[in-house]
Amino acid sequence: MEDVIVRYISRMLLPFVQLYGLYVILNGHLSPGGGFSGGAIIGASMILYALSFNLEEGTKKLSHKTSTILESSGVLLYAGMGLLSILLGTNFLGNKVAGIPIGTPGNLFSSGAIMIITFGVGIKVASTMITLFYSLIEGEEGHEDVHH
């Protein structure tokens, strides 16, 4: 399907949507938002791209394999922060008690583990949406090949 208007508008819109998603994730500890909402925005932007172009163009930007690896690494980053707290001598997922530097409240780089955990959740939610979308579309196309 060739739709010039949809392609042009979505190509113009894409960087702003992704920048806003990144802003929501990185400001999760300062303003409303966080990993889940920001990751959903970034995932929706990639889905918009793959819908308005096609799956080949979408996987050229972010391949299926990369999104699968990102999907697991988000949780690994989260659990790794928890294990780091154990190595530092406190409970699983401890933040200030583990001695992780808190910084000045209100700065972008503050609140210790919260920012890293939010980033991990953001990666995870975004790549989950993208991987699920790719898998569904590929399953559909694979089915069509079988029927043909």
Place this chain on the structure above:
Amino acid sequence: MRKLLVVVFLAVILVILVVAVIEMPTIGDPANVTNNEVPQRYLEDSLHETGALNVVASIITDYRAFDTLGEATVLFVALAAAISNLKAH
């Protein structure tokens, strides 16, 4: 007979749910059991204890981070189930 059974069953469920709703505490009542020291502590001390201005973020990724890890795992398991079903064909 079967329809009558379904109606009776749904009526029993309706009564249980309505009773549960009536038993629920009124929203915003200061005498609610949820208005104890826990939200007070979050509102007053979360800035010193976590350094995050967003109290919701400090609750879901610090005080209750283990719960959020479970949420992320739910997403992971859902994706694994979807892929294993789709790729099985």
